[in-house]
Amino acid sequence: MSAPAVDLLERLRAQPGGEQLLAAASTGTFLVGGAVRDLLLDRTPRELDVVVEGDGAPALVRRLGASRHPGAAAAPEGHPTDALAEPSPTIGPAVVEHPRFGTAVVEHPRFGTAVVELDGARIDVAMARRERYPTPGALPEVEPAPLAEDLLRRDFTVNAIAMTLHGEHPGELRAAPHALEDLRAGRLRVLHERSFLDDPTRLWRLARYRARLGFVVEKHTTELTAAAVAGGALQTVSGARIGAELRLALAEADPVVTLAMLERRGLLGALHPRLRFEAPVVERALGLLPAGDPQCRPDLLLLAALALPLVLRADGDPRAEIAALLDRLEFSAGDRDRVAAAAAAVPRLVDELPSVARPSQLRALALPVPPEGVALAGAVSEPAADSARRWLEDVRHVRLTITGEDLLAAGIPQGPEIGRRLEESLRMRLDGKLPDEHSAQLHAALGLP
Numbered sequence: 001m002s003a004p005a006v007d008l009l010e011r012l013r014a015q016p017g018g019e020q021l022l023a024a025a026s027t028g029t030f031l032v033g034g035a036v037r038d039l040l041l042d043r044t045p046r047e048l049d050v051v052v053e054g055d056g057a058p059a060l061v062r063r064l065g066a067s068r069h070p071g072a073a074a075a076p077e078g079h080p081t082d083a084l085a086e087p088s089p090t091i092g093p094a095v096v097e098h099p100r101f102g103t104a105v106v107e108h109p110r111f112g113t114a115v116v117e118l119d120g121a122r123i124d125v126a127m128a129r130r131e132r133y134p135t136p137g138a139l140p141e142v143e144p145a146p147l148a149e150d151l152l153r154r155d156f157t158v159n160a161i162a163m164t165l166h167g168e169h170p171g172e173l174r175a176a177p178h179a180l181e182d183l184r185a186g187r188l189r190v191l192h193e194r195s196f197l198d199d200p201t202r203l204w205r206l207a208r209y210r211a212r213l214g215f216v217v218e219k220h221t222t223e224l225t226a227a228a229v230a231g232g233a234l235q236t237v238s239g240a241r242i243g244a245e246l247r248l249a250l251a252e253a254d255p256v257v258t259l260a261m262l263e264r265r266g267l268l269g270a271l272h273p274r275l276r277f278e279a280p281v282v283e284r285a286l287g288l289l290p291a292g293d294p295q296c297r298p299d300l301l302l303l304a305a306l307a308l309p310l311v312l313r314a315d316g317d318p319r320a321e322i323a324a325l326l327d328r329l330e331f332s333a334g335d336r337d338r339v340a341a342a343a344a345a346v347p348r349l350v351d352e353l354p355s356v357a358r359p360s361q362l363r364a365l366a367l368p369v370p371p372e373g374v375a376l377a378g379a380v381s382e383p384a385a386d387s388a389r390r391w392l393e394d395v396r397h398v399r400l401t402i403t404g405e406d407l408l409a410a411g412i413p414q415g416p417e418i419g420r421r422l423e424e425s426l427r428m429r430l431d432g433k434l435p436d437e438h439s440a441q442l443h444a445a446l447g448l449p
């Protein structure tokens with residue numbers, strides 16, 4: 001891990017956007033956080049996080065924009081990226097298409113940060129700052145500060161390392177106490193006692209890093225996590241922020257390990273006391289869900305699996321309860337309804353899938369349910385697994401060779417009759433009573449001998 005400065009610079013240069021970032025950097029510009037951690041571990045950073053000391057961030061953003069078109073000058077005064085220098089009370093991002101350079105910039109004026117999309121790379125630019133938490137769990141108030149303080153406001157020591165990008169010693173590292181030794185040892189440690197109380201989303205971040213990097217958690221940090229969870233720290237955080245953490249966990253390369261970690265640390269239970277993560281069931285369900293099929297969503301399967309205890313020990317209206325939970329976590333309406341429908345369908349599928357005889361019956365049972373629900377039912381109950389697999393891999397894809405257009409052209413008037421005839425023909429096709437041939441299917445749909 002102890003890569004010399006020149007190696008680190010080369011690793012950065014090899015990242016998308018790295019070359020342009022080095023060219024655009026000026027005095028007081030540092031690569032920080034996960035980007036430095038990942039370069040030191042020789043992993044690929046997901047994005048490049050940059051802090052600039054003083055008020056140089058807007059100028060860096062402009063230079064990065066200009067670097068896509070080397071001939072172009074910096075953006076004119078008054079360009080929207082100047083909002084960075086003039087904090088406004090707005091919370092949340094403003095998306096700004098840079099008209100002149102074709103570079104998208106997303107700004108968070110309140111935090112003095114901007115995101116630059118550059119040749120497929122994402123560069124997060126922020127002014128070096130200190131943070132103050134007005135109340136536990138609330139968003140912080142920020143003000144400019146030297147780099148050393150910016151490092152100390154971070155979540156874990158391994159994310160509190162900065163690399164100089166400009167000046168006499170580019171590639172040189174500056175780190176919070178313990179940071180380099182913790183990275184070398186593969187250890188996660190908070191920077192101060194109140195860390196999880198100030199921002200309990202760090203409990204989620206810890207579980208994600210632990211699962212992704214395979215790091216251990218330093219002893220005192222473990223004690224602080226247990227105390228924070230037991231003290232109800234997560235109750236101080238908005239549903240939207242916890243929902244964002246859950247979505248990040250689901251998007252990890254190995255979400256199963258990540259969710260298992262979250263469960264073990266009591267973080268899922270803090271979302272809803274009945275949520276459970278049963279890795280063997282989830283592994284079986286993911287095995288049944290066709291991989292790479294755009295109509296199948298492993299992330300939603302994981303969510304439906306978490307919510308299963310709400311359905312299996314139902315009192316009240318589990319579907320509404322799941323929907324209310326996902327609303328609180330600010331999932332989209334489409335995802336919310338699909339997860340609730342998938343989980344709620346499991347008990348009936350478990351009852352009925354084992355006894356379906358004909359493929360047309362299988363279709364009638366499974367079609368109204370999202371594929372994630374069918375996979376879960378097959379994972380929960382061994383007798384349901386065969387039918388679930390048959391539906392997901394085969395029966396779901398069977399189509400007729402004729403369409404409504406064929407029936408219209410043959411004189412069937414527009415209306416529900418067309419759908420009814422197609423559905424009946426598909427039933428026959430599924431049950432092996434119709435060949436795959438176009439004319440035979442058309443004859444059957446038209447009721448001809």
Ligand code: ATP
Nearest residue numbers: 033034035046047049153154155159160199201202
């Ligand atoms: P990833 O690889 O998941 O992108 P990352 O470490 O780059 O991980 P980001 O969420 O991109 O994480 O955040 C960038 C950096 O900002 C982190 O490395 C950390 O230093 C700091 N950071 C992010 N969230 C917090 C937080 N809640 N509290 C303190 N510091 C944070």
